[in-house]
Amino acid sequence: MKTRTFSENRQECLDRLRRLGWNDHFEQLAADETLDPARVARVLSAQRDLFLVTDGRDERLCAPSGTMRHRHRDYPVTGDWVLVDEGVVRRVLRRRNTLSRGEAGSRGRQEGAAQREQPIAANIDTVFVVCGLDRDYNPRRIERYLALVHNCAMTPVIVLTKADLHASPEPFRDEVETAAFGVDVVLTSTRDARGVDELHAYLSEGRTVSMIGSSGAGKSTLANMLHGSRVQATGAVSASVGKGRHTTTSRELIAMPRGGLLMDNPGIREIAFSQGGDGLDATFSDIRELAESCRFADCSHRREPGCAVIQAVETGVLSQARLDNYRKMQRELDYVRARSEKSANCVERERWKDVAMEIKRMHKRKKR
Missing domain, CATH: 3.40.50.300 (P-loop containing nucleotide triphosphate hydrolases)
Incomplete structure (x- = not known):
């Protein structure tokens, strides 16, 4: 019986992973970090403290590592690629999206x-x-x-x-x-x-x-x-x-x-936003194109003279309901972005506060 080489076993493992969605993005990630594909699996289902994963050949239930359990960050979700050792999920590979x-x-x-x-x-x-x-x-x-x-x-x-x-x-x-x-x-x-x-x-x-x-x-x-x-x-x-x-x-x-x-996926009752992005422009590309013809670059599309968006509503080109929905989502995303910027500023202030405290301690030690 012919003995399989390491490269043949590795190729067979990669072929199984590709059928699960492994692609060039993750192949490059694995090469950069010298990951063993035999340790890689994909999360089929994620419960609170238990994950059903597969390597393309076998399915098994795995638990999160102690570090992962206590950090509560980078916790696996369905669709994640993870590194598994002896029935324990050790790490989540960097997500493509x-x-x-x-x-x-x-x-x-x-x-x-x-x-x-x-x-x-x-x-x-x-x-x-x-x-x-x-x-x-x-x-x-x-x-x-x-x-x-x-x-x-x-x-x-x-x-x-x-x-x-x-x-x-x-x-x-x-x-x-x-x-x-x-x-x-x-x-x-x-x-x-x-x-x-x-x-x-x-x-x-x-x-x-x-x-x-x-x-x-x-x-x-x-x-x-x-x-x-x-x-x-x-x-x-x-x-x-x-x-x-x-x-x-x-x-x-x-x-x-x-x-x-x-x-x-379970049915979604609340469609709330948690991050900013280009979603509004992509969804309402017609309003974005109309806005390019507004008289003022910072037009809010409410009462400004020469507003192409309001004119489109008045002529029936754009429905009032669609514009109202756009405005509502715009307010929500503006709020999300403002919170994100505020949080980032708070983190920066806390960092410099720690630096200032350390400088004060250094000065006190020098005086002694």
Whole structure:
């Protein structure tokens, strides 16, 4: 029997990792830090003190290291790449990106703006923004999701589920395409598997897709349809209030038969921002382009003369509801940025305070 060489074993290990999403970014990271790929695994599901990880061949439950448990920083989330030794997660590899939102219940005085960041997933290629064509349908909420995804520097795709509820669902898609410039919009239906082939194009081997949306939007049903079997529990939407239950209670990466990994997420009730970014400009590119024609460079698009944005609303080119949503999110992101800058200044002041105290102690020692 031929003995396998070290390079052959390493190549086999890398091939397994690539099927899980390992790419050139992480390959370079591993080379720079001389990491052994045999120690690398990906987090399929993250609980509070337990992680389900896989190296592409075996799945196992691992616990966080003592250092990681006490620091409460760089804690693994679903989608992370980690270093594992003897059933213990020792370290989280530097993330390519992080899908995060404001932690529920941590909002400050400014409506909609959160004080603490809650990572949802890491190392994601595409985010499916899932919205049902029932009572869940809300273009303004879709805009908030898009701003959140763009802020995290990820690529969104809008998935409109339950298309079979309407004889002609195309007007919904047209409306969303108008509000989401440059973003792909896919209509889906479980009755005739509509949209499956379009979505599978994002789930090629080695690519990771995360789904976000409200409870009852049809994320778990969509996961089952794309997988071709029942891999996620589903629940009925209340007929009286039109709200769904949290049938998905944890985030889990699901390996798809045709390749790629899909992450279902519990329904999001609060779409709060926790970080600044270019999400607003990307989501409202039409308003940004209109603003370039305003008379004043610092136009707030409220009462200034010669405002191209207000003129677009008056002529019906831009809806008032879209502009109001833009203003609301702008206030929230301004608040987030202000808090971030204030926090940075506080840290700097504390640092110089420590330096000043050390200088005083040095002077006292010299006088003695």
